[in-house]
Structure formats: structure tokens, C-alpha cells
Amino acid sequence: MTTTATPDAPPKVALRHRLAERGVDTLLLLALPASVFMAVLFFYPAAYGVYLSFHPLPGGGGFFGNYQAFFTQPYMRDSILNTFRIALPAALINVVFAVPVSLVMRRRIHGQKALNTLLVVPITLGTVLVAQGLLIYLGPRGWLNRTLTALGIISNPIQLVHNNLGVVIALIVTGFPFAFMLTASYLSGINPNLEAAAGTLGASSWRRFTNVTFPLLAPGLAITFCLTFVLAFSVFPSAQLLGNASGGAHVLAIAAANAAFQDYNYPMASTISVITAVIELIVVALVLGLRSRLYSGSTSNAGKA
């Protein structure tokens, strides 16, 4: 860490300054409790999970036994696809809808605060409450189906819950506020004069968006997508309550929970968790890789303010 100063260096330089020259700051010590916390409660369990996944239960095969089992059982393999079928649309819809909504909310409109609150409130509800609410509201005998039947729009209740659609709807309700808040904050970082300038140069409002706002917003949207995707990909309570768990179409988190708590196969559960994490990392890496090819500098102005 600290090496002694060379003999010809000025002798009276305080240790603190010499450390600061090397980028070491005593304030860093403040990060110590958080680092210990992360090490004990995250890195150790995660590492232990990885270790477990390579040590199948007796009769479960060798080092890669669990992974072999995972990829040879259609039930397991299909859970990857099914998780994508839920997480991808949910994340995409969240991001795609967050853009126009934050564009509208950027303008000063009547009742903006009330609307803002309305959009953000679902975060505070918690996934179980949202799932339970949707179950009642969207169920075969819920208000929606009864209203539509009464109005003569449908004759048989539409199946909105106990399938992937239900899970996607729940993920939109809980994930949209995140996507919206992130997008709105990225958008507020874009100098509105840029759009005004594009306007004076002859760009219609659509072309202002496609030529100026969207390219500047895209790196932020990539991050927003990553976050909402990861949230959706590891979905558990919504999938348990609203999904079709018994029918075979289940997500990775449910497969892991079943392995752990029904089959008491902790190593298999760990394996599924590791696979989930690896897939998430691959998707995030792909998106960030694409993002690095976009412009990602200052969006407030060309150079200094």
C-alpha cells in the first residue's frame, strides 16, 4: 500500500496528501461497513450457491451433474424460454411506454403532480398486493370480465390470469414506475434548447424526436431496459400467484423454489439460480455492448455549460 517516499522528495508532505496522490482517501473507510455487509450477505452466499451447484446430491452425477440434468429435462429447459416469454415483453413494454409518458410529463400540464403520484404509487404496493389485486380484478368472475359481459362485448370471460399474460400485466404494473422514473430523469438531462434548435432548423416534432431526443435518450433507455428486464426475469411472487404454475409453464424462480422446497434438492436449486444469473448477465452484457456503440456523452449541451 504505502511505500516510503523517495529520499529526495520534500520531507514535509503529510501522509494524507501522499496517499491522496495515489488515490487513497481515508474517507474510503466509510465504505467498509457496506463492503463487509455485501461480503457476508451477498458474495459469500452467492459463492456458496455456485459451489453447491457443482456438488449434486448423491446419485445426481458428477461435477456438472446438475447442469446436465437441467439441460436434459424438458421441464427445466422450457422454464428458460418461458421466463423470456414473460420478462422480454414486460421489459420492452415498460420501456416503450415510459418514453411517451415521460415526454408528456416533461411539459407543464394540469394535474401533473397528481398524475406523477398515480404513476409511481404501484412501487409502494408490493408485488404480492398487486398480484392479489389483479387476481380479483382480472379473474374470470372479476369486475373487468363482469363489466365486459354485462356490456355485451364478450360472451365468455377472457382468461387474463393464471397464465403468462397475467404475470406480464403484474410486471408492467410494478415495473412501469421504475422505467418511467428512470426515463423521466434521463429526459430531464436533455437540454430542451436542442429540440427548439431542431425546430428552428425545420424539424417537425416527430423528426425532432427521432433525430435529437431519441438518440440522446437511447443510452439511458438501454440502462432502463436492463434494470426492468432483470427485475422481470427473476419474477417470483407474481408468477406464483398469477401464473400457470401447475400447468407446466413456469419461470426459473419457481423451478428453483420447487427444487429447494418440494424436492429438498438445494444443489439443484442453486444450479437453477446460477443459470438465471448467467442468463441475466448475458442479456445485460449484450444490451450494454449495443449501448457502447451509441453516443453516450453529455446531453445537456455540446461542450461546457
Added chain:
Amino acid sequence: MSESFSQLRLEAVTRRYAGGGESPALSELTLAINQGEFVALLGPSGCGKTTALNCVAGLVPLTSGAIYMDDKRVDTLPTEKRRFGMVFQNYALFPHLTVRRNVGFGPKMRKEPKDEIERQVSAALKLVRLSEYADRFPRELSGGQQQRVAIARAVAMEPSVVLMDEPLSNLDSKLRHEMRGELQELHRRLGLTTLYVTHDQEEALSLADRMVVLRNGRMQQVGPPEELFDHPVNSFVADFLGYRNLLPAQVTVVGDGLLQLTGQGFALSSRTSGEFAPGGDVTVAIRPDDIVVGGVGDTAIDAVIEAVAYLGKQFEAEVEVNGGVRLHLRTDERLELGQRVTLGVDPRRVMVYPGSAPADDESPELASQS
């Protein structure tokens, strides 16, 4: 070339902001700008000059009034249909596009053919001497270069009118001087009709064919720079154009085109024309460089030097007159702190306005105006 027209007319253009109180940001501005003319809107911050520019650009809708290009009404057109080039205070260059594509943005939006865009871009870049920077990004340029790109971008679309919103205020003083010269040169070469917003009176004086002084959203005076400089219509315009000494006084004698005035510890005469009656309260406005050390004619004001600053060529001094009034003056003469001097002013350079100025001579707000 750009669309030809003979006059851009603002008719009683008014803009009121929601929640902006009862006084509008811009109140009934009526102004006609001829083709090729350089008009400067001048005033302190909050006077409505930027609002006026944004109204013309279409970035802000009018509350009432109208804007015409000859007989064509333009204030009802969206910004993108007006074809007015605009240069923003913070340049507003697109950070994700190269200089070439920034400058080519206007022609591209008009769906010009590729080689035509290329021609316009290189002509505009040549004009601002940035041809070799075409492939740089805005963040790789200095402030002055960014400003020139912003000008090239506004000019490349061959606009009928160029709008400039304090384009030089983000530059340091040396660069500002250089750019002022370049703007003058550009205007001379291209003959572009220009509406220029600034709070810097020197900038307005040196660039504009005509100046418009605004205050609290209302036009105070319009005319060629010399006219405003020599004959401000009221004490606000006088104050804004460098008449730093605004003193309350009373008229004592009226006659023969000469006005005799007295104030706290001083007596002056003025050649101001206008209706003044003996005993009336007035405000006297005098430029610091019009005060002559040693006295002029029969004007002799005794004063003591309270503060001196050497400006390189001249001295700037603050003096206290016997009655307690403070005056600012500029002179070539060497002045010492505490020195007693006799001061005078040419009666032709003493402006007189009805009503009395507030005691605080630093404040640009005048009681007579409210």
C-alpha cells in the same frame, strides 16, 4: 438564396406567462424590420427581449398580436415552417452529431439532395473558417468554435431572418470582441436580416442598425444607436446606455432653450428641449465621461474624490459633492484620493427627465417610471 421579403412586422406582440402576475413578459411590441437590417433588442434580464425573440421563432406562442412577413402571417405557423435561423445563448449544438451533420441538419430536414447538403455545409463552414473541423464533435471544440458552428448551422439553412439570443455572452471578453467583428463581417457579406438580443449596450451599439430598448416587457425607445446614445427618451434608457449619474434636481429658470437646475449641492444648466416649468422635480442624467474636471463655462461643482480606479488609459472616480450627492466620472487627468476638484458639464450633455429619481443611485429602477 433565401426567400425574399421586404419587411418583418411585429404588431402589438404580447406574451403573458401563466402565473406570471398581471404584467405580461412582453407587452404590445410593435416593430418593423426591413430586409437586411440588423436590429438589436436591448435590456436588462427579465425585460422581455428573449421572450420577444422566442415569439418570433415560434418557440413560445403569442398571447395576442401578430407577426407578418410582408402580407403573410407567420405567428400562426409552427416553428419548423418559419425558416428563421436561430443562434442560442448556449449554442444548443447537437452533441451526438459531428460539426458537418450539425450544420447539415437544416438542409437535411428540408430533404435537400445529398450533394446540395454537402455544398451548403462546406459553404457555411468556410464562412466561419471551420472547414477543417467538419468531422469533429462539438465537445471537441472551444467555446468560440462552438459558437461559430452554431452560426454556420443557422446560416446554412439559408434563413429569411436570423435570430440571435445573446450569442456572445458565454465567451470571454477577448473572444467576444473578436466574434463581434466576425458577426459584423458576416452580416455585411450575407446581408441577412438579423434580430439580435443582448444585455450588453456596447454590443448593441457596435452591431445594430437600429436598437430597441425594452423594460418590463415594454418598448422604451427605438432608433439608430447614435440617437439612443445621445438622446435617451427617459431616465431608464439613459441609465441603461451608460448615463451612470442620475440625480434628483429642481428646475429654477426656464428660458432661451436653456434650463437652469439645482440639486443637493450643485447647480447645472441643460440644453434639453421639452416642457419644464420652474420648480418642477426632474431627474438629471449625465455620462461619466461628459463630466469635465476644471469646470465648463459657468458650471462649477465643488467635490472631493472618494474613490479612484485606474483603467489603463483613463481614471474612473467617484466623487462626493458638498450636498452629499455622489457622481461618477471618467477623465484622462490623474486624480488623487481626497483631492478637491471643480467639475463641469457641457449643457448639451445634460439630459433632463420629468420626475425625481430614487435616492439610491445604483438602482436602475426609477420611481418616475412606475
